[in-house]
Amino acid sequence: MMRPDRGTGLALRYVAAVAVTLLFLFPVYWLFMISFKTPEEIFASPPVWWPKSLQLANYAVLFKDGDVVTIWNSVVIASVSTAAAMIIGTMCAYSIARFRTGGNFFTDWLLSNRMVPPIVIVFPVFLLYVKVGLVDSYLGLILLYTAFNLPYVVWMMRGYIQDIPLELEESALVDGCTRWQVFLRVVLPMARSGFFATAVFTFVFAWNEFIFALVLTRAEVTTFPVQVTHYFGGQSNFWAKIAAMSALGTIPIFIAVTLLQRYLVRGISLGAVKG
Amino acid sequence: MGRLSIEGVHKHYGKVHALKGVDLDIAEGEFCVFVGPSGCGKSTLLRCIAGLEEIDEGRVRIDGEAVEGLRPRDRNVAMVFQNYALYPYLSVFENIAFGLRARKVPDAEVRARVGRAAAMLGLETFLDRKPRELSGGQRQRVAIGRAVVRDARLFLFDEPLSNLDAQLRDGMRAEIKRLHQEIGKTTVYVTHDQIEAMTLADRIVLLRDGRIEQQGAPLDLFERPETRFVAGFLGSPQMNFIPCRAEGGALRFSCGRSLPLSRPAPEGRDLLFGVRPEHFSRPGEGDPRPRLDVEIDLVQPTGARTYAQFRLGGVEATAELPAHAVERPGARIALAADMARAHLFDAATGRAIRD
Numbered sequence A: 001m002m003r004p005d006r007g008t009g010l011a012l013r014y015v016a017a018v019a020v021t022l023l024f025l026f027p028v029y030w031l032f033m034i035s036f037k038t039p040e041e042i043f044a045s046p047p048v049w050w051p052k053s054l055q056l057a058n059y060a061v062l063f064k065d066g067d068v069v070t071i072w073n074s075v076v077i078a079s080v081s082t083a084a085a086m087i088i089g090t091m092c093a094y095s096i097a098r099f100r101t102g103g104n105f106f107t108d109w110l111l112s113n114r115m116v117p118p119i120v121i122v123f124p125v126f127l128l129y130v131k132v133g134l135v136d137s138y139l140g141l142i143l144l145y146t147a148f149n150l151p152y153v154v155w156m157m158r159g160y161i162q163d164i165p166l167e168l169e170e171s172a173l174v175d176g177c178t179r180w181q182v183f184l185r186v187v188l189p190m191a192r193s194g195f196f197a198t199a200v201f202t203f204v205f206a207w208n209e210f211i212f213a214l215v216l217t218r219a220e221v222t223t224f225p226v227q228v229t230h231y232f233g234g235q236s237n238f239w240a241k242i243a244a245m246s247a248l249g250t251i252p253i254f255i256a257v258t259l260l261q262r263y264l265v266r267g268i269s270l271g272a273v274k275g
Numbered sequence B: 001m002g003r004l005s006i007e008g009v010h011k012h013y014g015k016v017h018a019l020k021g022v023d024l025d026i027a028e029g030e031f032c033v034f035v036g037p038s039g040c041g042k043s044t045l046l047r048c049i050a051g052l053e054e055i056d057e058g059r060v061r062i063d064g065e066a067v068e069g070l071r072p073r074d075r076n077v078a079m080v081f082q083n084y085a086l087y088p089y090l091s092v093f094e095n096i097a098f099g100l101r102a103r104k105v106p107d108a109e110v111r112a113r114v115g116r117a118a119a120m121l122g123l124e125t126f127l128d129r130k131p132r133e134l135s136g137g138q139r140q141r142v143a144i145g146r147a148v149v150r151d152a153r154l155f156l157f158d159e160p161l162s163n164l165d166a167q168l169r170d171g172m173r174a175e176i177k178r179l180h181q182e183i184g185k186t187t188v189y190v191t192h193d194q195i196e197a198m199t200l201a202d203r204i205v206l207l208r209d210g211r212i213e214q215q216g217a218p219l220d221l222f223e224r225p226e227t228r229f230v231a232g233f234l235g236s237p238q239m240n241f242i243p244c245r246a247e248g249g250a251l252r253f254s255c256g257r258s259l260p261l262s263r264p265a266p267e268g269r270d271l272l273f274g275v276r277p278e279h280f281s282r283p284g285e286g287d288p289r290p291r292l293d294v295e296i297d298l299v300q301p302t303g304a305r306t307y308a309q310f311r312l313g314g315v316e317a318t319a320e321l322p323a324h325a326v327e328r329p330g331a332r333i334a335l336a337a338d339m340a341r342a343h344l345f346d347a348a349t350g351r352a353i354r355d
């Protein structure tokens, strides 16, 4: 950084940061505003920047019709599949990182699973699920999302675990830990930032996943993204429902990210340095 | 408690033959130091004792019990690592207590034992801090605390001081020695610093290329090296090795100079005359000792002593002299060598020649 214009440089950087933040925040702001507007306000021209009253009718409808249950469905499916992928994936990653389980090829092969475009396997999976009776069930989507996220979790966690100095683990072994204790008492705390960062991305993937949810669910476990699409081409006030539903759908992610923010920034930048 | 015996231990890392048959017995309470050049297998041997590496052949016994098949936790040894190996997310207290917690020692006893270890190492006021809030020396003390707090049969140290600056290192070295005197635990200590080795050890084990080159009390190795390698490894500046031959009761150097021998030496073979720099001196008037007339070509004052270099027998040799013995390069002076403390080595095999 150049000394003489440090003040100006700093100011410019703040201006740029604020501008970019506003740019990214605007759609979110607009979404929430629509969810509070009356139908007239939604279609008003020039646009209404701030509705007269923050009326909750659009939300009330969702609760009355029972549409919000789809959010609950998404919460269950995304949380359980994230937990499963994180637990299995982290243990798998530890095994690969420290014992070279499966050799070099295995890790690359794992990652290559992520490269298959989901659409390619939607219908085979659908036919399979019809046979085994997993269509329109929590378990069906949970299994699928876990499988989808596992390669990502293994790949990311392997990187974080490799960054942990071996001495820490060896010292724990000599001090009287079993391998399992080393994993719980040294590896997990040391990889905490990366763990939570990975978990958030895993959760977001499961939360947003659409194609499989669309094809593999009927009425029982419709997820929130699928539900939103049901409003397209519906009644005249469908914009209001889309906005209200979407607003509700961002809240869990918002909560997760806020709670884990401390770890997220470190976890993501760790990964960035590691490459 | 704490007898260690190693028999015919071999260790391979893939194609690398890191330990080539090591035999060693360490008595209870002994302070044993492994030294040797980088890559000679010191850490490997230590890790084999700790159980962090599996050996391919041979036996490792602790108190008579064969431990090759045991996991590290079942060997009941404590180890201090070069980079401290402290857990950044735990307080100093919990770092020291780590091994006790892993073994599910009751809380009251953990408190008592950690308190005692902390007092011994002067860490009482730091117990609530995180490792990153400590200096390097304090961190190493915590690492030692982790070992002390456990009732281990052996203490293993792998270059515990090499990350500290010189001054701190001297202090910690003394502290480790004092600690050993207090606790009296059998200790195996790896270093490549010969000062550490000489000052700490009851016994030095000098390793070279996966084998034990020589072992014994520090002064024993220093004064009676069995090979040229041992002689050259211990002592600073290094011992001079000057090519020569024995002829008619004298050593003849290629430059034409010679020194009378004080004891018989095999004739007709290439030899190395080994003499430590401090065993050269300037003979006074009427000194009966044989003299070497040399021309000094480099003078290195270090304060108390001055190192003077000269050529002898086609190689550069060093003499350690009093501070003002030589002022400038180019000086021609007479030197006397202490022949009783000098050594002869076979140039081909490197083995010492004794009578």
Ligand SMILES: Nc1ncnc2c1ncn2[C@@H]1O[C@H](COP(=O)(O)OP(=O)(O)OP(=O)(O)O)[C@@H](O)[C@H]1O
Binding pocket: B013, B014, B016, B018, B036, B037, B038, B039, B040, B041, B042, B043, B044, B045, B192
């Ligand atoms: N994990 C490993 N994989 C392969 N080779 C290894 C491994 N660890 C050590 N070696 C090799 O074994 C030999 C002995 O290594 P070791 O670490 O015991 O040396 P050292 O005496 O401790 O050296 P230093 O003073 O540098 O620590 C070396 O040649 C080293 O390259």
Ligand SMILES: [Mg+2]
Binding pocket: B042, B043, B044
């Ligand atoms: Mg080493």
